[in-house]
Amino acid sequence: xxxxxxxxxxxxxxxxxxxxxxxxxxxxxxxxxxxxxxGYQEQMILxxxxxxxxxxxxSPGRPVRLLFxxxxxxxxxxxxxxxxxxxxxxxxxxTVVPIEFMPGDPGxxxxxxxxxxxxxxxxxxxx
Amino acid sequence: MTSTARTAATERPVPGAxxxxxxxxxxxxxxxxxxxxxxxxxxxxxxxxKWWFGAxxxxxxxxxxxxxxxxxxxxxxxxxxxxxxxxxxxxGVASLAxxxxxxxxxxxxxxxxxxxxxxxxxxxxAIGTGTAWVYSTVALLFPQLFxxxxxxxxxxxxxxxVTALVVLGMAMEVKARGRTSEAIEKLIGLQPKTxxxxxxxxxxxxxxxxxxVDDIVVVRPGSKVPVDGVVTEGASAVDxxxxxxxxxxxxxGPGDEVIGATMNTTGSLRFxxxxxxxxxxxATIVRMVGDAQASKVPIQRIVDVxxxxxxxxxxxxxxxxxxxxxxxxxxxxxxYATIVSxxxxxxxxxxxxxxxxxxxxxxxxxxxxxxxxxxxSGDALQAAKKIDTIVLDKTGTITVGKPAVTDIVxxxxxxxxxxLALAAAAERDSEHxxxxxxxxxxxxxxxxxxxxxxxxxxxxxxxxxxxxxxxILVGNxxxxxxxxxRAESLQDEAVRLADEGKTPVFVALDDRVAxxxxxxxxxxxxxxxxIAALRKLGLQVVMITGDNRRTADxxxxxxxxxxxxAEVLPQDKANEVRKLQLEGRAVAMVGDGINDAPALxxxxxxxAIGTGTDVAIEASDVTLISGSLRGVxxxxxxxxxxxxxxxxxxxxxxxxxxxxxxxxxxxLYPFVGLLLSPxxxxxxxxxxxxxxxxxxxxxxxxxxxxxxA
Numbered sequence: 001x002x003x004x005x006x007x008x009x010x011x012x013x014x015x016x017x018x019x020x021x022x023x024x025x026x027x028x029x030x031x032x033x034x035x036x037x038x039g040y041q042e043q044m045i046l047x048x049x050x051x052x053x054x055x056x057x058x059s060p061g062r063p064v065r066l067l068f069x070x071x072x073x074x075x076x077x078x079x080x081x082x083x084x085x086x087x088x089x090x091x092x093x094x095t096v097v098p099i100e101f102m103p104g105d106p107g108x109x110x111x112x113x114x115x116x117x118x119x120x121x122x123x124x125x126x127x
Numbered sequence: 128m129t130s131t132a133r134t135a136a137t138e139r140p141v142p143g144a145x146x147x148x149x150x151x152x153x154x155x156x157x158x159x160x161x162x163x164x165x166x167x168x169x170x171x172x173x174x175x176x177k178w179w180f181g182a183x184x185x186x187x188x189x190x191x192x193x194x195x196x197x198x199x200x201x202x203x204x205x206x207x208x209x210x211x212x213x214x215x216x217x218x219g220v221a222s223l224a225x226x227x228x229x230x231x232x233x234x235x236x237x238x239x240x241x242x243x244x245x246x247x248x249x250x251x252x253a254i255g256t257g258t259a260w261v262y263s264t265v266a267l268l269f270p271q272l273f274x275x276x277x278x279x280x281x282x283x284x285x286x287x288x289v290t291a292l293v294v295l296g297m298a299m300e301v302k303a304r305g306r307t308s309e310a311i312e313k314l315i316g317l318q319p320k321t322x323x324x325x326x327x328x329x330x331x332x333x334x335x336x337x338x339x340v341d342d343i344v345v346v347r348p349g350s351k352v353p354v355d356g357v358v359t360e361g362a363s364a365v366d367x368x369x370x371x372x373x374x375x376x377x378x379x380g381p382g383d384e385v386i387g388a389t390m391n392t393t394g395s396l397r398f399x400x401x402x403x404x405x406x407x408x409x410a411t412i413v414r415m416v417g418d419a420q421a422s423k424v425p426i427q428r429i430v431d432v433x434x435x436x437x438x439x440x441x442x443x444x445x446x447x448x449x450x451x452x453x454x455x456x457x458x459x460x461x462x463y464a465t466i467v468s469x470x471x472x473x474x475x476x477x478x479x480x481x482x483x484x485x486x487x488x489x490x491x492x493x494x495x496x497x498x499x500x501x502x503x504s505g506d507a508l509q510a511a512k513k514i515d516t517i518v519l520d521k522t523g524t525i526t527v528g529k530p531a532v533t534d535i536v537x538x539x540x541x542x543x544x545x546x547l548a549l550a551a552a553a554e555r556d557s558e559h560x561x562x563x564x565x566x567x568x569x570x571x572x573x574x575x576x577x578x579x580x581x582x583x584x585x586x587x588x589x590x591x592x593x594x595x596x597x598x599i600l601v602g603n604x605x606x607x608x609x610x611x612x613r614a615e616s617l618q619d620e621a622v623r624l625a626d627e628g629k630t631p632v633f634v635a636l637d638d639r640v641a642x643x644x645x646x647x648x649x650x651x652x653x654x655x656x657x658i659a660a661l662r663k664l665g666l667q668v669v670m671i672t673g674d675n676r677r678t679a680d681x682x683x684x685x686x687x688x689x690x691x692x693a694e695v696l697p698q699d700k701a702n703e704v705r706k707l708q709l710e711g712r713a714v715a716m717v718g719d720g721i722n723d724a725p726a727l728x729x730x731x732x733x734x735a736i737g738t739g740t741d742v743a744i745e746a747s748d749v750t751l752i753s754g755s756l757r758g759v760x761x762x763x764x765x766x767x768x769x770x771x772x773x774x775x776x777x778x779x780x781x782x783x784x785x786x787x788x789x790x791x792x793x794x795l796y797p798f799v800g801l802l803l804s805p806x807x808x809x810x811x812x813x814x815x816x817x818x819x820x821x822x823x824x825x826x827x828x829x830x831x832x833x834x835x836a
Contacts, residue, residue, distance in 0.1 A: 008453045012447065048239060049235065049242075074170065074232065075166075075170060079421050083422070086418070086422065088417070088418055088421025114421060115485060116430070117247045
């Protein structure tokens with residue numbers, strides 16, 4: 001192997017490992033939903049190329065209201081699906097769409113666009 | 128972002144919020160909450176503008192990237208000349224313009240995804256086209272960095288043409304996606320904007336949102352019924368096909384229910400509004416269809432896991448492909464390695480995988496809705512495809528669910544009308560369910576029953592009444608003979624009627640038998656053909672009923688079911704379904720009553736016949752708005768067609784990616800010398816996602832003729 005091939009090989013393998021680590025092994029802690037006056041745990045989520053924040057922590061036993069606001073016209077994000085809670089909604093651009101549900105037992109639940117390209121997580125914390 | 132979110136989260140009520148929650152459905156049909164059709168139109172137009180710009184730059188770029196191959200240009204721009212260098216500089220600037228104008232969404236989308244530690248199609252295209260542009264620009268500006276001149280060719284054509292083709296693919300995708308959700312948009316479009324109501328004694332036209340429960344609504348000939356209600360005055364026929372799928376208009380008169388969004392034909396009606404806003408049948412349908420379209424088919428959960436890893440895996444494959452080609456590929460290695468990694472990024476189509484199931488589901492559920500069939504979720508659809516046994520509740524499903532006089536056999540010396548008139552006179556004051564059938568039959572024939580002077584009922588046997596000094600006996604044979612009337616002459620007829628599953632009722636005047644009436648719950652007109660169609664679909668058809676074995680067998684023979692479960696108490700229906708499941712069968716249950724709800728829930732798929740109760744609909748997986756059993760056949764046929772479509776799409780998406788990626792990585796090169804061009808990869812990628820959506824749209828061509836008759 002020539003020196004340049006060794007460099008390319010080492011850098012390439014390092015880059016591949018870096019990609020795997022970046023996308024698969026590093027996860028954000030997320031944002032804790034705020035309890036509002038009507039007893040709901042509420043969180044606004046911006047939909048633009050992804051969900052911001054994409055990880056929402058909630059407590060069990062109290063209803064959750066996620067307020068989705070889509071600020072793009074890309075067709076990818078025009079639906080949001082909370083499959084575990086049997087909820088889904090179209091997200092017209094620029095409109096706040098609330099989705100309500102009871103969080104259930106502690107655990108993780110995904111919310112995604114209809115195609116599963118954009119992903120977020122709801123973490124139901126232990127009581 | 129956190130602070131923004133918190134600020135917004137404390138604002139109540141939410142401005143502009145629309146109905147996606149269980150308690151705010153009003154917006155479900157409001158103009159602001161329509162599906163994002165407007166967004167799609169705007170996006171389509173924007174993408175087409177980007178495509179035309181990309182194509183306008185792309186055509187000359189493709190030609191001028193290889194001028195030495197084209198006679199005429201070869202002399203103008205010889206290899207290594209200053210003229211060619213300046214030409215390529217111009218192409219570099221033009222392609223940058225294409226990246227900025229036509230391809231900016233790939234870079235902004237990739238960046239947005241990157242911030243969320245995720246990758247998508249945008250990531251792949253951005254890295255692919257970006258790499259081609261950066262490589263070309265470095266080769267152009269700093270050729271001394273490259274060991275040979277052969278490595279300093281530019282690939283601006285890849286950047287421009289790939290961008291343009293992928294943008295065109297996206298535009299076609301947006302257009303096709305719009306078609307998959309047409310059904311729900313059509314449903315929303317059914318709702319009239321205004322209603323004529325009687326307020327303060329005068330008719331006035333008001334917006335639909337202003338109609339309240341108990342308003343008296345006026346429907347003129349040829350206009351739409353605005354909300355749900357019960358007719359108080361008038362008579363007309365109403366075309367309910369848009370909601371129930373039934374093509375024949377339905378006669379409506381006082382006491383009949385009308386459904387909002389259906390079309391009144393020739394008569395005028397006044398009705399009392401019972402359901403308005405989010406509670407109307409139409410709003411419920413729109414909500415159910417929307418929820419079902421956005422739900423997931425169980426198989427998609429596996430696909431979701433794959434697609435979660437897919438895009439980063441493609442990036443890793445492209446890096447490793449680069450390394451392998453650089454280390455072991457032919458010269459110029461850097462060029463080959465770059466082309467292979469760019470092609471790999473571009474050919475991968477996560478969209479085809481992601482769209483395979485939702486597109487078919489959206490189309491299939493929408494298609495079902497246009498036939499008056501509401502499929503609750505993707506789970507129901509997948510389960511409906513797998514069933515091999517179908518249990519039909521007799522009362523209200525196979526039969527009308529209401530007893531009626533089906534036969535009148537007069538004794539010698541009596542007319543049918545006279546027999547019915549005697550029976551109706553005697554039964555007029557009775558509260559027995561069969562009495563109502565006799566009185567109704569008389570009324571239908573224009574017979575006014577006489578007024579009896581005395582009336583005695585013997586529960587379980589019959590009644591005795593006196594009319595103008597004559598005694599009328601109505602009941603079973605034992606009851607008549609106990610009263611001194613001989614009934615042997617009609618005994619054979621009575622046995623025949625009983626064998627047909629009907630209840631014979633003798634009528635006698637004084638000591639003479641006048642005739643025998645048969646009362647039965649009539650079989651619905653199309654039950655027999657529907658059951659035959661279910662059997663043609665390969666299903667074992669089971670009838671379940673609380674009736675005695677003799678009656679049940681008679682009905683079963685007539686409609687042609689395979690198996691009868693008779694004398695089943697209402698509370699045991701679910702248990703019977705469970706027993707069938709224990710035989711290893713995948714069971715569908717069809718029912719309409721509250722007492723069917725546990726059985727509907729127990730079955731692998733529960734079909735509520737829509738004339739039924741809300742409880743049954745709630746417990747079911749599929750709701751048939753019309754009362755016809757034929758809808759079950761259509762529902763199963765649509766479920767099968769939709770799931771077939773899902774599997775075709777998934778197969779196509781997996782095969783495409785499964786074959787495309789290795790070819791792009793150059794596995795065929797050592798054997799046949801084939802290496803894919805990034806431009807061909809872009810064509811294939813755009814084509815694959817459009818194919819998935821077009822295949823889903825093919826479902827809309829499903830015709831009822833495909834359902835066995």
